Amino acid sequence: xKYKMTDDMSDVKEVKSKSRSSAKASAKPEVVIPHALTxxxxxxxxxxxxxxxxxxxMRIGIMANVNQVVDFExxxxxxxxxxxxxxxxxxxxxxxxxxxxxxxxxxxxxxxRPPVVTIMGHVDHGKTKLLxxxxxxxxxxxxxxxxxxxxxxxxxxxxxQKITFLDTxxxxxxxxxxxRGAQVTDIAVLVVAADDGVMPQTVEAMDHAKAADVPIVVxxxxxxxxxxxxxxxxxQLADNGLLIEEWGGDVIAVPVSAKRGDGIEDLxxxxxxxxxxxxxxxxxxxxxxxVVVEAKMDKSKGxxxxxxxxxxxxxxxxxxxVGEHWGKVKxxxxxxxxxxxxAEPAMPVEVLGLSNIPQVGDVLAVYSSEKKVRLKAEQKRxxxxxxxxxxxxxxxxxxxxxxxxxxxxxxxxxxxxxxGSLEPIRNSLERISTDTVKVRIVHSGSGNITENDVTLAVxxxxxxxxxxxxxxxxxxxxxEVHGVDIRNYQVIYDLIDDIEKALAGMLxxxxxxxxxxxxxxxxxxxxxxxxxAGAYITDGKxxxxxxxxxxxxGEIIADSSVSSLKxxxxxxxxxxxxxxxxIGIANFANLQEGDVIEVYKKEQR
Numbered sequence: 001x002k003y004k005m006t007d008d009m010s011d012v013k014e015v016k017s018k019s020r021s022s023a024k025a026s027a028k029p030e031v032v033i034p035h036a037l038t039x040x041x042x043x044x045x046x047x048x049x050x051x052x053x054x055x056x057x058m059r060i061g062i063m064a065n066v067n068q069v070v071d072f073e074x075x076x077x078x079x080x081x082x083x084x085x086x087x088x089x090x091x092x093x094x095x096x097x098x099x100x101x102x103x104x105x106x107x108x109x110x111x112x113r114p115p116v117v118t119i120m121g122h123v124d125h126g127k128t129k130l131l132x133x134x135x136x137x138x139x140x141x142x143x144x145x146x147x148x149x150x151x152x153x154x155x156x157x158x159x160x161q162k163i164t165f166l167d168t169x170x171x172x173x174x175x176x177x178x179x180r181g182a183q184v185t186d187i188a189v190l191v192v193a194a195d196d197g198v199m200p201q202t203v204e205a206m207d208h209a210k211a212a213d214v215p216i217v218v219x220x221x222x223x224x225x226x227x228x229x230x231x232x233x234x235x236q237l238a239d240n241g242l243l244i245e246e247w248g249g250d251v252i253a254v255p256v257s258a259k260r261g262d263g264i265e266d267l268x269x270x271x272x273x274x275x276x277x278x279x280x281x282x283x284x285x286x287x288x289x290x291v292v293v294e295a296k297m298d299k300s301k302g303x304x305x306x307x308x309x310x311x312x313x314x315x316x317x318x319x320x321x322v323g324e325h326w327g328k329v330k331x332x333x334x335x336x337x338x339x340x341x342x343a344e345p346a347m348p349v350e351v352l353g354l355s356n357i358p359q360v361g362d363v364l365a366v367y368s369s370e371k372k373v374r375l376k377a378e379q380k381r382x383x384x385x386x387x388x389x390x391x392x393x394x395x396x397x398x399x400x401x402x403x404x405x406x407x408x409x410x411x412x413x414x415x416x417x418x419x420g421s422l423e424p425i426r427n428s429l430e431r432i433s434t435d436t437v438k439v440r441i442v443h444s445g446s447g448n449i450t451e452n453d454v455t456l457a458v459x460x461x462x463x464x465x466x467x468x469x470x471x472x473x474x475x476x477x478x479x480e481v482h483g484v485d486i487r488n489y490q491v492i493y494d495l496i497d498d499i500e501k502a503l504a505g506m507l508x509x510x511x512x513x514x515x516x517x518x519x520x521x522x523x524x525x526x527x528x529x530x531x532x533a534g535a536y537i538t539d540g541k542x543x544x545x546x547x548x549x550x551x552x553x554g555e556i557i558a559d560s561s562v563s564s565l566k567x568x569x570x571x572x573x574x575x576x577x578x579x580x581x582x583i584g585i586a587n588f589a590n591l592q593e594g595d596v597i598e599v600y601k602k603e604q605r
Contacts, residue, residue: 323362411462
């Protein structure tokens with residue numbers, strides 16, 4: 001699309017030469033910016049490389065290419081950051097005045113809204129049973145095996161006040177929404193069983209709620225059971241950083257029995273009390289903005305999305321964009337399955353009419369026409385593709401990001417082989433914090449690095465540190481997709497040293513193994529040089545001279561290189577999946593049928 005020349009663009013041309021010369025003469029040169037211009041035009045205007053301009057935009061959260069149009073505010077931020085004093089055109093002034101009026105008007109129309117509460121905790125501690133008691137409806141019996149299998153969003157009314165509950169299958173979904181930039185929860189209710197106490201998933205749920213920076217209300221469930229020790233449970237909470245009110249902290253803890261209904265009213269009153277302190281408000285008069293908390297494809301209805309409205313009102317017939325997808329609201333259903341004509345702030349509704357299934361955490365927005373929603377959906381798709389791994393945090397670029405002012409804390413998900421290693425490493429890492437940046441452990445635990453650890457790192461814009469522990473395959477793949485840095489150490493001093501160097505900007509590059517292909521050994525042949533594997537390439541490629549490991553029953557028994565590669569009788573340089581070949585492994589002759597040859601290369605990170 002060609003950019004149309006406006007009066008504002010004539011201003012741009014007039015000041016180009018002036019801005020460049022004044023940049024040399026004064027520490028704060030003045031630049032006139034129109035209400036809209038392309039990134040390339042902005043680069044010319046302030047006299048820097050277009051690629052550098054794109055990078056400056058990325059630092060303030062704007063993903064744009066050189067031909068994309070940015071508005072006055074975005075351009076002004078870049079110009080200010082590179083040392084210019086910004087002067088806007090009359091059109092820009094009018095635009096800002098209109099925007100200020102809209103903000104003032106918005107505040108006038110803001111009204112109190114219901115709090116959004118997420119139920120979290122360890123499996124089988126009674127999360128859904130508690131919600132069942134609150135709703136006085138048998139939700140549990142509809143779930144397979146009495147365990148929540150999907151995200152449910154429900155709204156209840158207590159003494160003319162509404163509360164919206166999100167019943168999640170675990171904190172993974174809670175964090176998945178945060179990972180996509182959607183902060184939907186106002187209060188987290190941590191359910192802990194009085195007979196079980198604090199369990200590993202309780203600690204994880206606690207860490208996820210803390211990372212989201214939302215107030216926590218503890219529901220001590222199953223008080224109807226015998227041989228319970230609530231004081232022990234309170235001590236366990238304190239040991240994990242949750243100090244309840246009666247112990248001198250600020251966390252409300254309410255004993256309840258989801259089975260008998262004890263303490264439910266007290267719990268709801270405390271939730272409303274915490275919500276009142278937060279002064280939660282939204283403007284129901286504006287077009288709706290919401291977040292997807294569940295999505296599915298229905299055989300008869302098509303794409304369905306459960307959306308939590310955050311502000312504004314969603315109505316039948318509204319043109320909507322949800323992530324990369326668009327549509328028109330054909331029908332809406334509340335949590336009881338009844339058709340509704342509108343959905344106000346903090347109300348969850350199932351929306352019918354989207355072109356495809358959105359992702360959990362995608363934002364819903366209303367626009368005036370079908371043409372606009374199509375264009376916005378396409379723009380979102382391109383932005384998501386462009387974003388890729390650029391916004392991820394890697395240990396090697398931490399110092400650069402600190403200098404650029406992108407963040408003031410380094411978030412770390414820490415996993416160790418045994419619980420005993422956890423505390424000394426955690427304490428050592430937290431002591432590294434400086435005046436410039438704070439080291440924050442968002443979650444720590446023992447065991448392998450899992451997909452959930454990577455998701456939490458994405459949501460917190462952090463890294464994953466392992467100490468003598470493994471990385472699950474799913475976690476590796478997810479880390480690759482999101483560009484999450486996973487570091488594994490065997491020596492505690494190396495771990496601490498790397499973090500210190502990263503904060504000081506002295507970290508050396510790290511080389512990691514990138515797997516290129518696998519070949520299955522189906523026969524072994526003796527030759528003068530030793531043994532040759534008659535193999536079938538199952539995936540990727542195998543090249544002569546590549547680094548190679550021999551795996552037997554999943555264990556590495558040799559780490560060498562491909563010394564020879566034949567296809568029938570011909571020597572070849574490279575073969576891809578689906579080919580049979582003869583493979584020689586340098587300095588290794590103990591090949592057996594069933595062995596797997598893994599070919600890899602070293603990549604600098």
